[in-house]
Amino acid sequence: xxxxxxxxxxxxxxxxxxxxxxxxxxxxxxxxxxxxxxxxxxxxxxxxxxxxxxxxxxxxxxxxxxxxxxxxxxxxxxxxxxxxxxxxxxxxxxxxxxxxxxxxxxxxxxxxxxxxxxxxxxxxxxxxxxxxxxxxxxxxxxxxxxxxxxxxxxxxxxxxxxxxxxxxxxxxxxxxxxxxxxxxxxxxxxxxxxxxxxxxxxxxxxxxxxxxxx
Amino acid sequence: xxxxxxxxxxxxxxxxxxxxxxxxxxxxxxxxxxxxxxxxxxxxxxxxxxxxxxxxxxxxxxxxxxxxxxxxxxxxxxxxxxxxxxxxxxxxxxxxxxxxxxxxxxxxxxxxxxxxxxxxxxxxxxxxxxxxxxxxxxxxxxxxxxxxxxxxxxxxxxxxxxxxxxxxxxxxxxxxxxxxxxxxxxxxxxxxxxxxxxxxxxxxxxxxxxxxxxxxxxxxxxxxxxxxxxxxxxxxx
Numbered sequence: 001x002x003x004x005x006x007x008x009x010x011x012x013x014x015x016x017x018x019x020x021x022x023x024x025x026x027x028x029x030x031x032x033x034x035x036x037x038x039x040x041x042x043x044x045x046x047x048x049x050x051x052x053x054x055x056x057x058x059x060x061x062x063x064x065x066x067x068x069x070x071x072x073x074x075x076x077x078x079x080x081x082x083x084x085x086x087x088x089x090x091x092x093x094x095x096x097x098x099x100x101x102x103x104x105x106x107x108x109x110x111x112x113x114x115x116x117x118x119x120x121x122x123x124x125x126x127x128x129x130x131x132x133x134x135x136x137x138x139x140x141x142x143x144x145x146x147x148x149x150x151x152x153x154x155x156x157x158x159x160x161x162x163x164x165x166x167x168x169x170x171x172x173x174x175x176x177x178x179x180x181x182x183x184x185x186x187x188x189x190x191x192x193x194x195x196x197x198x199x200x201x202x203x204x205x206x207x208x209x210x211x212x213x214x
Numbered sequence: 215x216x217x218x219x220x221x222x223x224x225x226x227x228x229x230x231x232x233x234x235x236x237x238x239x240x241x242x243x244x245x246x247x248x249x250x251x252x253x254x255x256x257x258x259x260x261x262x263x264x265x266x267x268x269x270x271x272x273x274x275x276x277x278x279x280x281x282x283x284x285x286x287x288x289x290x291x292x293x294x295x296x297x298x299x300x301x302x303x304x305x306x307x308x309x310x311x312x313x314x315x316x317x318x319x320x321x322x323x324x325x326x327x328x329x330x331x332x333x334x335x336x337x338x339x340x341x342x343x344x345x346x347x348x349x350x351x352x353x354x355x356x357x358x359x360x361x362x363x364x365x366x367x368x369x370x371x372x373x374x375x376x377x378x379x380x381x382x383x384x385x386x387x388x389x390x391x392x393x394x395x396x397x398x399x400x401x402x403x404x405x406x407x408x409x410x411x412x413x414x415x416x417x418x419x420x421x422x423x424x425x426x427x428x429x430x431x432x433x434x435x436x437x438x439x440x441x442x443x444x445x446x447x448x449x450x451x
Contacts, residue, residue: 059421061381064414067398071225071411077402146293153295157388158402167298171389176305183298190293 003177011166011181018162018189021083021155022148028084029091029144030137036092037099038125047100054093062086062154064200083155090151091144098140102133135208138201142194153182163189228408229415233284238412243396245416252391253419255383259315260376263322268368275334275364288328296321296382304389314386322375323381329371333364346415363440369432373425380421394420 004011040047069075069082106129114128153164160169163182170179202209229341232238239245274280299317307313337360361368387395397413400406 013421056422059377059425060418061377061384061421063381063384063395063398064417064421067402067410068414068418077407077410134263143292146289150293150295152299154385156297156360157385157399164295164297167295167301170305171301174305176302179298179302179305183302186295187293194293 004181007178011163011185012164014163015185015189016159018149018152018164018186019065021080021160021162022087022189023145023151023193025084025087025091025148026141026145028088029095030141032088032092033099037096038103040096040100041103050096051100054096057089057093061153062090063157065089066158068086068156078159080160082158083152087151089149091148094144094147095137095140098137099133102136103129105136106132127203128185131205134201134205136206138197141201142197145193145197146190149186149193153186162186225407225411229411232408232412233324248392248394248396249416249420252380252383252394252417253316254392255318255386255393256376256379256424259318259322259379259383260372261314262319263326263375264372266319267323267326267371268330271368271371272334272356272361272364274327275331276352276360278335281331281335284327288324291321292326294321296378297385297388300382300389302404310390314389314391318379318382318386322379325374325378326368326371329374330364331366331370333371334360336367337363362437365436366432366440369436371426373428373432376424376428377421380417380424384417385433 036050040050049211065086066082067077069085070077070079073081073085075081110128111124111134119128152162153167155161156164156168163185166178166182166185170176170182215216237244241247271284274284299321300314303313303317304310334356341363342355345355350358383391383393384395384398387393387399394413394417397409397416401409401411401413
């Protein structure tokens with residue numbers, strides 16, 4: 001406890017870094033996955049191509065991806081950008097499927113009704129299809145956010161890892177306290193973000209809470 | 215690599231150079247030995263995890279008791295930083311191989327457990343009823359009806375666990391473990407980026423080959439009568 005008090009500045013800095021490294025990719029990943037997932041529902045071969053490459057990408061262990069990206073991106077090997085890009089790729093890989101599945105699940109009658117009411121395709125997508133897809137997309141976002149928070153710590157092996165850097169401190173000084181602070185902090189962060197996303201999803205779908213409806 | 219100011223082509227040439235150097239293919243730090251170490255950690259941990267998780271998952275799926283625990287464990291694992299767990303085990307026990315292997319097993323159990331449980335649960339209750347109707351005992355129902363029907367999802371769980379293990383075994387190189395992660399971490403510490411990249415390529419290739427092999431196994435052992443419910447088990451190809 002005294003260690004935590006003496007090092008509260010360090011821990012706070014690492015926590016902030018951790019949140020950035022984990023959540024910026026979630027936001028970027030969602031922005032990319034929405035159009036890709038939409039395209040996947042329209043073009044069958046694109047769906048196959050996207051989902052296969054997503055599966056392939058997912059098999060690459062995180063540390064391997066972190067250290068390979070500098071070659072592709074031309075970034076420095078210790079740049080935080082590698083981690084942000086790697087986690088964005090994982091997030092897109094995960095969310096493309098969620099978005100495509102969610103859009104597929106929209107009841108055809110609802111879509112026909114929207115078209116009959118004069119919604120053009122773009123507006124229909126934004127005002128009808130997307131809101132209906134929110135629950136499934138939020139479920140995907142929660143998985144992505146939680147695994148990103150855990151994966152950020154692997155970055156500590158290349159020098160940027162948020163609270164994961166405390167694991168390294170603990171190992172090098174043969175001292176359990178920083179390690180436990182890092183572990184508990186990472187788990188707590190995952191728990192909080194998961195709860196926030198769950199709550200956000202509920203707020204975004206008020207119709208889901210009104211029971212079976214009239 | 216970027217830090218050295220070399221372009222992608224230089225890096226590629228260095229990578230080819232690294233792989234064509236015969237020194238990197240022999241001795242205790244050679245690719246064959248490191249690859250075998252990595253396979254040993256992954257295979258051993260996977261085997262032990264399956265021995266624990268498949269019977270337990272089958273039991274929970276069959277009886278319906280403890281389901282919350284199984285689902286909870288699978289979710290909690292996703293948040294658990296594997297590097298932290300591995301380092302903690304080393305700090306607590308002071309000895310290398312056994313405890314770290316145990317940590318790998320613990321990390322591999324939840325995916326297999328969740329897959330087995332979900333697979334057994336997803337078996338059509340009518341099928342189970344029919345099996346009881348023709349006079350099968352509970353044991354027979356589980357082993358001859360539920361498990362074969364659940365096989366796609368069980369194998370899906372094993373595939374997730376395998377990827378998790380290959381990845382965690384890489385990270386475990388940090389605590390003086392062998393395996394392919396050594397190249398990445400040793401390369402980083404002496405700024406030999408060709409070695410780092412060679413390690414990354416080897417690890418990624420190993421993960422893909424194992425994943426494909428398990429997909430092949432799934433095709434072989436899953437009965438033609440059942441394809442995964444809505445193609446779920448093939449979903450991560």
